Amino acid sequence: MEAFEKKVRDSFGQQRFMSTIGAEMISVDRGSVEIRFPFSSKLTQQNGFVHAGAVTSIMDSACGYAALSVAPPEADVLSVEFKVNFLSPGIGESFEARASVKRAGKKLAVCTADAFAVRAGEEKLIATMLATIMNIDSNAS
Amino acid sequence: MEAFEKKVRDSFGQQRFMSTIGAEMISVDRGSVEIRFPFSSKLTQQNGFVHAGAVTSIMDSACGYAALSVAPPEADVLSVEFKVNFLSPGIGESFEARASVKRAGKKLAVCTADAFAVRAGEEKLIATMLATIMNIDSNAS
Amino acid sequence: MEAFEKKVRDSFGQQRFMSTIGAEMISVDRGSVEIRFPFSSKLTQQNGFVHAGAVTSIMDSACGYAALSVAPPEADVLSVEFKVNFLSPGIGESFEARASVKRAGKKLAVCTADAFAVRAGEEKLIATMLATIMNIDSNAS
Amino acid sequence: MEAFEKKVRDSFGQQRFMSTIGAEMISVDRGSVEIRFPFSSKLTQQNGFVHAGAVTSIMDSACGYAALSVAPPEADVLSVEFKVNFLSPGIGESFEARASVKRAGKKLAVCTADAFAVRAGEEKLIATMLATIMNIDSNAS
Numbered sequence: 001m002e003a004f005e006k007k008v009r010d011s012f013g014q015q016r017f018m019s020t021i022g023a024e025m026i027s028v029d030r031g032s033v034e035i036r037f038p039f040s041s042k043l044t045q046q047n048g049f050v051h052a053g054a055v056t057s058i059m060d061s062a063c064g065y066a067a068l069s070v071a072p073p074e075a076d077v078l079s080v081e082f083k084v085n086f087l088s089p090g091i092g093e094s095f096e097a098r099a100s101v102k103r104a105g106k107k108l109a110v111c112t113a114d115a116f117a118v119r120a121g122e123e124k125l126i127a128t129m130l131a132t133i134m135n136i137d138s139n140a141s
Numbered sequence: 142m143e144a145f146e147k148k149v150r151d152s153f154g155q156q157r158f159m160s161t162i163g164a165e166m167i168s169v170d171r172g173s174v175e176i177r178f179p180f181s182s183k184l185t186q187q188n189g190f191v192h193a194g195a196v197t198s199i200m201d202s203a204c205g206y207a208a209l210s211v212a213p214p215e216a217d218v219l220s221v222e223f224k225v226n227f228l229s230p231g232i233g234e235s236f237e238a239r240a241s242v243k244r245a246g247k248k249l250a251v252c253t254a255d256a257f258a259v260r261a262g263e264e265k266l267i268a269t270m271l272a273t274i275m276n277i278d279s280n281a282s
Numbered sequence: 283m284e285a286f287e288k289k290v291r292d293s294f295g296q297q298r299f300m301s302t303i304g305a306e307m308i309s310v311d312r313g314s315v316e317i318r319f320p321f322s323s324k325l326t327q328q329n330g331f332v333h334a335g336a337v338t339s340i341m342d343s344a345c346g347y348a349a350l351s352v353a354p355p356e357a358d359v360l361s362v363e364f365k366v367n368f369l370s371p372g373i374g375e376s377f378e379a380r381a382s383v384k385r386a387g388k389k390l391a392v393c394t395a396d397a398f399a400v401r402a403g404e405e406k407l408i409a410t411m412l413a414t415i416m417n418i419d420s421n422a423s
Numbered sequence: 424m425e426a427f428e429k430k431v432r433d434s435f436g437q438q439r440f441m442s443t444i445g446a447e448m449i450s451v452d453r454g455s456v457e458i459r460f461p462f463s464s465k466l467t468q469q470n471g472f473v474h475a476g477a478v479t480s481i482m483d484s485a486c487g488y489a490a491l492s493v494a495p496p497e498a499d500v501l502s503v504e505f506k507v508n509f510l511s512p513g514i515g516e517s518f519e520a521r522a523s524v525k526r527a528g529k530k531l532a533v534c535t536a537d538a539f540a541v542r543a544g545e546e547k548l549i550a551t552m553l554a555t556i557m558n559i560d561s562n563a564s
Contacts (some may be wrong), residue, residue: 011187012187014186014187015186015187015192016182016183016184016185016186017184017185017191017192017195018192020161020162020184021185024143029263031145031209037145039225041157042157042158042159042161043157043158043161043204044156044157044251045156046152046155046156046217047154047217050157050158050199051156051159051200051201051202052201053153053158053194053195053201053202053210054158054194055197056194056197056198056201057192057193057194057195057198058194060192060193060194060197060249061186061194062194076187076188078230078505079227079228080195080226080227080531080555081224081225081226081504081533081555082224082225083222083224083225083365083412083506084222084223084224085221085222085225085392085412085414086219086220087382087384087385087387089219091546094182095246102367102369102377102407102410103369103407105369106176107557108503108506108557110367110369110410112256112410113484125384125385128384128412130365130367130394130396130410130412132367132503132504132555134530135239140182185429201553214539221362221390221414222363222392222414223403223505224365224553226525226533226553226555228525228526228528243508243510243548243551244548247508248360248389248416249416251363251508251551253551257534266525266526269533269535269553271364271506271508271551271553273362273414273508275389286543293469294469296469297467297469297474298465298466298467298468298470299465299467299468299473299474299477300466300474300475302443302444302465302466303443310495323439324439324440324442324443325439325440326438326439326440327437327438327439327440327484328435328437328438328499329499330433333438333440333480333483333484334441334480334502335440335476335477335479335481335483335484336440336476336480336481337474337481338476338479338480338483339474339477339479339480340476340492342475342476342479343468343474343476345427347443356540358469358470359476360512360535361509362505362508363506363507363508363509364504364507365505366504366506367503368502368503368504369509371501373455385557389425396547
């Protein structure tokens with residue numbers, strides 16, 4: 001495992017909120033990250049679908065870690081802001097966020113993520129995110 | 142309790158994800174809603190602060206319910222999209238989202254929300270959201 | 283020329299603001315539209331680069347027309363909201379927005395656009411947009 | 424005139440695009456700026472209303488200058504990103520953007536702006552923006 005992947009996976013492993021919602025990191029490449037959680041009735045909104053906040057949470061983590069995967073070795077990252085559009089209800093057996101870096105600058109990275117619901121083996125796009133991530137000194141965080 | 146408040150509180154009570162993160166509805170008025178959760182180590186990111194996704198989740202629900210509080214009696218709502226800026230780390234004993242309707246149209250409402258961390262009795266603004274909510278026929282959802 | 287293309291080009295031809303900034307429609311396909319303007323000192327900000335507002339304007343029109351190209355024949359469209367990230371300064375001989383429909387629903391479409399600066403024959407990505415467009419009855423507008 | 428106001432007004436005076444759309448700076452205070460343009464048929468979209476891009480352009484400049492008004496004396500600013508919601512059509516005799524700083528950090532400021540159409544002496548809210556602005560070294564820009 002390369003150093004950037006180890007750094008990303010170690011940090012993800014410390015995000016207690018990700019384990020609370022049952023999320024695991026599926027893949028880490030330079031500039032792209034996938035995170036997934038299975039459906040759970042603990043994550044639902046008023047109609048029994050998955051809450052937009054749960055889907056947004058794995059998209060946010062995936063964008064942050066996509067940025068971290070290309071950041072300098074000593075840097076940590078934090079989310080400056082993001083926007084997410086919801087395209088279809090969160091109905092499925094599992095939910096997956098796929099993020100990639102659109103542009104990485106010295107201080108800021110811009111990332112995009114799509115989220116999919118998987119149902120009976122078929123994927124459906126349910127949300128899309130555009131996010132700004134900032135590199136910070138990990139010793140200062 | 143007025144009909145709009147009962148409708149909002151009943152729907153919130155069905156959001157299992159809100160109880161998973163320990164959130165409760167603090168107040169419901171026409172056009173404004175407050176939701177809060179106490180700090181829990183289950184909600185943290187890699188540095189032990191509250192995960193942006195948890196804060197975003199109560200802001201999203203607060204915006205949706207602010208819109209629902211002014212929607213026609215038979216309507217339900219869903220989040221079309223939102224943007225959130227993170228202003229300070231999620232450090233505190235409790236976290237509160239306060240949403241209000243900026244403009245309610247026939248089909249769409251635009252809402253804003255601020256999120257605060259409460260620490261030793263002092264509030265700090267930690268995030269701000271601008272959201273678009275759509276009215277839908279509740280029988281169809 | 284197909285009906286959707288004629289409808290898009292006719293509407294664009296009526297956008298006086300597009301001719302004020304020197305913009306022309308480069309291409310129209312089902313679900314994607316390109317708009318370009320040449321550099322002009324009339325469009326600059328304080329450093330002599332092209333103003334973010336001018337670039338945003340062609341991205342907005344391109345997203346709207348991408349949505350219109352797949353809307354029902356009798357529909358018009360309007361921008362509900364958009365977000366744009368600026369990635370590099372607007373330096374170049376011409377500026378081009380390329381929009382495409384990410385998902386078209388009955389009422390709402392979600393579109394993305396990238397903007398490029400062209401300089402000495404090379405393209406540089408300078409901005410990216412995520413937009414929500416609404417179908418409206420063209421007789422009502 | 425205080426130094427921050429002179430700096431803001433001088434920079435605005437160099438934005439050729441603002442004079443192209445007929446915009447003037449109405450007021451500059453620490454942390455808030457107002458910019459206005461009168462209706463002109465040069466600024467219209469396909470229905471004869473003011474183009475969303477023209478309204479967005481003065482909101483963007485107003486946010487940037489609100490941030491500049493509280494930035495260190497030697498700093499310049501640039502727009503990292505913004506999101507804007509359109510609430511009503513751009514119909515009126517004049518259009519005004521009012522921006523204020525929501526939070527100013529060392530590197531980044533978050534600003535909000537509302538835009539109003541003025542018609543027969545009455546103001547109508549037509550758009551709202553949430554923007555991220557970055558401080559940069561003005562000698563480097």
